[in-house]
Amino acid sequence: MGNINPQQVIEHLQSKWGESKCPLCNSGKWSVSDNIYELRQYNKGKLVIGKIPIVPVIPITCDNCGNTILVNAIIVKAIDPSEKETKDD
Numbered sequence: 001m002g003n004i005n006p007q008q009v010i011e012h013l014q015s016k017w018g019e020s021k022c023p024l025c026n027s028g029k030w031s032v033s034d035n036i037y038e039l040r041q042y043n044k045g046k047l048v049i050g051k052i053p054i055v056p057v058i059p060i061t062c063d064n065c066g067n068t069i070l071v072n073a074i075i076v077k078a079i080d081p082s083e084k085e086t087k088d089d
């Protein structure tokens, strides 16, 4: 998965969150990752290649305390859902 446009994500989050502060330290400075990560379904410790759903997430980290929030990359429009690839081999 390629890089994303962090500014687009920030604008989307500002439209939804407003000026939300970190719930842990009450700081208002967030950093948005410019990469998308994957959450893979747990499968009893085994690595399974096949039709396992992947959740694309973008980490949003509080600059002050490190609290990290994961947002869904499709919902924040960082990626087009039609580009979603299934991982079947």
Ligand SMILES: [Zn+2]
Pocket: 022, 023, 024, 025, 026, 027, 062, 063, 064, 065, 066, 067
């Ligand atoms: Zn914080």
